[in-house]
Amino acid sequence: MADISASSKWHEECGIFGAYSHTEDVSMMTYLGLYALQHRGQESAGIAVTDGAWMDVSRGMGLVNEVFRHQIPHMDNQYIAVGHVRYSTTGSSLLANTQPLMVNYAGGKISLAHNGNLTNAAQIRREMEEQGNIFQTSIDSEVFVNLIARSKAASIEDKIIESMKKIEGAYCLTIMTEDKLIGARDPHGFRPLCIGRAGDTWVLSSESCALSVAGVHYVRDVEPGEMVVIDKHGLKSYKFATVEKKAACIFEYIYFARPDSIIDGQxxxxxxxxxxxxxxxxxxxxxxxxxxxxxxxxxxxxxxxxxxxxxxxxxxxxxxxxxxxxxxxxxxxxxxxxxxxxxxxxxxxxxxxxxxxxxxxxxxxxxxxxxxxxxxxxxxxxxxxxxxxxxxxxxxxxxxxxxxxxxxxxxxxxxxxxxxxxxxxxxxxxxxxxxxxxxxxSSDDMCCACFNNYYPVESPKNDTVGADKYVFEHLKK
Missing domain, CATH: 3.40.50.2020 (Rossmann fold)
Structure with missing residues (x-):
């Protein structure tokens, strides 16, 4: 499916949202947040929730109000939710490729929503498939989930950091475990991600425009190379990478972001x-x-x-x-x-x-x-x-x-x-x-590759994600 203006516009990438609260309806907050981020993706929408023991996800094709026309996901005593709106940049517009992705693994359960493109994902996926890993989708985000599940690190924080160090390209993540909401932004900061708060309620969002509708106030942006972990103790920050060169997408200011958003202070x-x-x-x-x-x-x-x-x-x-x-x-x-x-x-x-x-x-x-x-x-x-x-x-x-x-x-x-x-x-x-x-x-900390051919991360070759949106559907088995 394509936007009727597809012949003249680039398509928005994706929007991600996460909420943590023991006093508010996190599912409704996420629904409203995705509604505010709808401009970032119109192909599909999804929300995952947990009550600390169980985890469930509801996803579908179409706009947020279409996917959740009859019911917003709900679970008694739910206190964490993550959501996603998608425009496909890797993989076809199919129900199987909708997010958040939810998996059970030896360490428990996780749900993950991703915005960006992993430029070395095809290589990693090919190696993992040769080792016997099975993939259910044709999106690069599933590579992240598999890396986390395969990690031998002791804590979920270390598993995620270990996985991110193997990844190249652009990514913002919201990840939900049974007791934590985690957000991360790649070391170059290609895509935006911000933090909101009201009392003991915390929110992660692709853009600040979604914070007010969720009833929280803007705190700050997640920094490039930073992972934040929100749990019953509040928010903790981890710097998982040295930022050699920031490269926020300058097109966020030209077209992608909503005008009422503030990104990296602008x-x-x-x-x-x-x-x-x-x-x-x-x-x-x-x-x-x-x-x-x-x-x-x-x-x-x-x-x-x-x-x-x-x-x-x-x-x-x-x-x-x-x-x-x-x-x-x-x-x-x-x-x-x-x-x-x-x-x-x-x-x-x-x-x-x-x-x-x-x-x-x-x-x-x-x-x-x-x-x-x-x-x-x-x-x-x-x-x-x-x-x-x-x-x-x-x-x-x-x-x-x-x-x-x-x-x-x-x-x-x-x-x-x-x-x-x-x-x-x-x-x-x-x-x-x-x-x-x-x-x-700082405009010097922005990616202008589409204008000047300077790519902060090495551009992918013909058999990788960036060169072919459907690369995971074309990989030789």
């Missing part, structure tokens, strides 16, 4: 607003109105309008009731899908010189359709601004990107892209301008 809304302001300075575009491609381009568009003095208006209407499970086998159906999702307000755009702001151009097909749609509605001219640099290289760290040859900026210049989408002018935010937009976090 307000996402403020960063996007500044991207728009710098776009106005760089492009020097003039026009009658500024519009956005909703919703991800809206904050940058308002920043552009603020800086330029050109009024921001709503020129494109987004249908928010269309769902995200369209499959378009033909070009005609793909065109219809775009029209179903976006429609111009003719009275606003007709006879206007338009500045249109979007967050990114991946393949360029949907951008071209929107430009044609606006022209048909009577727009006099369309100057397009993009609040990120051209995306010329794939991501191996937890985003579902196409192969490089399908990225339009890998094969075309900016002028060729402009001609392809039929805009009158086109400006991409410079990498320097993007970094300058992120003022409360």
């Amino acid at each position: 307000s996402v809304h403020e960063a996007r607003f500044m991207m728009g302001r710098i776009l106005a300075r760089e492009s020097k575009f003039k026009g009658d109105i500024v519009i956005s491609v909703p919703d991800s381009g809206t904050t940058a568009a308002t920043g552009f309008a603020y800086e330029s003095g050109i009024p921001f208006v709503e020129g494109l209407i987004k249908n928010r009731y269309i769902g995200r499970t369209f499959i378009q086998p033909t070009q005609k159906k793909r065109d219809i899908a775009v029209k179903l999702k976006l429609n111009p307000i003719v009275s606003v755009v007709k006879d206007k010189d338009i500045i249109m702001v979007d967050d990114s151009i991946v393949r360029g097909t949907t951008s071209g359709k929107i430009v044609r749609m606006l022209r048909k509605a009577g727009a006099k001219s369309i100057r397009m601004c993009v609040s990120s640099p051209p995306i010329g290289y794939p991501c191996y760290y937890g985003i579902d990107t196409s192969v490089r040859k399908e990225l339009i900026a890998a094969t075309k210049t900016v002028e060729e892209i402009r001609e392809y989408i039929k805009a009158d002018a086109l400006h991409f935010l410079s990498l320097e301008g993007l970094k300058a937009s992120i003022q409360s976090a």
